[in-house]
Amino acid sequence: MALLIGPSSVGKSLLLKRLTTDEKDKELVATVPSIGTSLVKVQVSRKKSVTIRELGGSMAPVWPDYYSDVAAIIFVVDASNLQQVGAATIQFIHLLNSPQTQSSKILLLFNKLDLVTSEADKGKFMHLFMLDDILRHSRQEVSVAEVSALNRTGFAAMKEWLELCA
């Protein structure tokens, strides 16, 4: 089981939809803010599937209640949203410092890559997120991937990581 968390509207629900629907479907499907939790079984390879639990951004105060039940945690960030970057950094540092996550496998997903139009903008976001500092100081094994739930960029790498949790 893996946990899927991150600030509101970063694209967690769309990612789950994309992971469970046909590859040809590329439309921007409508999602609603997630309240409560939902469990979704994702087929990550021919033989392996992994159950993912999404907790919406509005549930951030109770995320830690779920940390100890899972071996893997996916934290999603909207790489196109400079307004949210500071809050996202703080939430991610909180996650890394929680006693329950010290031996968790963690995947940091930068989503909405389709909206990031230049390398300079991406670099600015990573800098403001303090990515290098965070990775240098984290005790956990943190993997980083860049994706777009809109056009499925980076999905192969994400599925490879998920396969290791299956």
Ligand SMILES: Nc1nc2c(ncn2[C@@H]2O[C@H](COP(=O)(O)OP(=O)(O)OP(=O)(O)O)[C@@H](O)[C@H]2O)c(=O)[nH]1
């Ligand atoms: N352009 C673009 N839009 C995206 C992408 N991923 C999600 N969105 C859009 O962003 C909005 C929010 O997506 P959700 O998947 O509902 O976000 P969430 O993280 O589940 O939000 P909460 O459940 O409230 O925490 C929706 O309108 C999505 O269509 C992406 O990769 N690119």
Ligand SMILES: [Mg+2]
């Ligand atoms: Mg959601």
